[in-house]
Amino acid sequence: MVVCGDDGLAHRLAAELRTVYNEQVTLVVPPNVRTARPPVVGRARAASAALLDRVVSATVGRGNGNGGNGANAGNGGTGPVPGEGPRGERVLEAVEATEAVLAEAGVERAAALALVYDDDETNIRAALTARRLNPRLRLVLRLYNRRLGQHIEELLDQAATLAIGDPDGGGGDASTTVLSDADTAAPALAATALAGNGKLIQTDGLVLRALELPPGAGARQDDGQELFPLALLSPNNAGLDPAEGGGEEQGPRLLPDDAAVRAAGERGVLALEQVSSSAGPAAPGGRGVGVVPPLASLFSRRLRWSLAGLVACVVALAVALSVVTGIHPVRAFYYTLLDLLAIDDPALKESLGRQLLQLLSALVGLLLLPVLLAAVLEALGTFRTASALRKPPRGLGGHVVLLGLGKIGTRVLTRLRELHVPVVCVESDPEARGLAVARRLRVPVVLGDVTQEGVLEAAKIHRAQALLAVTSADTTNLEAVLYARSVRPDLKAVLRLYDDDFATAVYRTLRAAHPQAVTRSRSVSYLAAPSFAGAMLGRQILGAIPVERKVLLVAVVEVGGHPQLEGRTVEGAFRAGAWRVLALEGRQGVVAGEYVLRGGDRVVVAATRRGLAELSGRVPPTHPPDSLS
Incomplete structure (x- = not known):
């Protein structure tokens, strides 16, 4: 696998492929450490943590200050420079993914290539070059422009078909997948900021929603509809990780069995419910939405x-x-x-x-x-002034204050308006890309630096239900949350933080200082990396559901060739802590537990990273197939 990028998503994706799927990875990053900071990944795994500690120690001993990727940062970035990385990872330093750099990375022999640069044009240029070097290569591109992404996907697939010479368009694994980290992370960020609104998972003929239920709610709703338990939350919603010293009993438990759900006690339950049998997206609406004012x-x-x-x-x-x-x-x-x-x-x-x-x-x-x-x-x-920015109206309350209208903030704003949630945006850059969207949706915007006094007050923070800080600066997000908590100690706060260690320290401190308030820290690369890794492996990842500091994946898996699934009932194929079959793709409604899975079925599963890797055959199973319940 080859991963090319210039920010944290590239490092996170490489670590995902290496530690979860045991893939050999070549990572191509620019020599400027300020634009390519490798985050700490897999802190909960003792072996990976020790390995990263050794890499960091070796890097500090050499004194090159390049963040531990083992490459020589002093060459000026004139060409690809190989370096040492964690086991199973090879690092090249290059300013751009040119033809020479891609050839040095082994694209001609690679199974898949991910281009996750922050610039759309850079990714498209490298994708066209890579498709010419290896027509059978599986390509995964990170593009913010949705419409352009559809055209590029069709163009690259057609080029692969013609180069391979397959008139039927088979082309083997030479597929092209265009993803956006903003589209992947925005629903999770929006759902985290809301009370009673869960993340929507859409598949062919089925719409599912993740809900956070209070302790003792059980696995059924008032109307008798059965829910799928996805996770047991930490006691009192503390959000402790095993790595924080609380142990597995204090942290969230993913995909518990029925006995664990019944014995949940004071733990809340994250469950999945069927919303409808129509997979159409929610239409934006609400009062005041549109170009012509009422x-x-x-x-x-x-x-x-x-x-x-x-x-x-x-x-x-x-x-x-x-x-x-x-x-x-x-x-x-x-x-x-x-x-x-x-x-x-x-x-x-x-x-x-x-x-x-x-x-x-x-x-x-x-x-x-x-x-x-x-x-x-x-x-x-x-x-x-209909095309101008609106000011927050008097008496506004119960809204969400959205800090930042960049790529992520714009997608989050659109998602919140689709859910008919009142929003007030705060943005310091008068040329931000999200201002046009806010103007079109007639969403109130406060222009100003959030670190200055009076800006959050102008956004009516004292009457808001949540603060969603998604700027690209960690310190700005933290300062905004701290100031908002001084005004409203019980305010729900969601932070987008880049560095994992910094996020953990902030999370612990805010939780200890304000135990009565809900605090969540989210990393866009952490939420988006599983989808990109699944696409590189030929898996269709429908979404990532954050569970405190962990994540669950919802993916489409072919039953054929998987002894863990084929020939078993839906109930019998369930594996606690690894995966759960939710539905058959293309079938209206959820699938019954007595249904026997056949080789031609495609199922929608909720799985952990390790569980999906076992289903993909990338790692040996923890238990043999015959031992599954």
């Missing part, structure tokens, strides 16, 4: 009340004129309008009542002119 928003409330008062005066004058003169009400209303607009003859020969009513109508007409002028000016101003 009619009521064209005029202020004070102006609307003024117009309503004037209309009431006109009606009252028309009724009075009909009563005084005895004319028909319609004609009386017509005369009143003429008097109001001062285009009728004066009532010199009429009765005193008629003359007084004409004077009152003229007075109301004088009052109507400034009101009409104000209405026109306000309507023009509203249309002129």
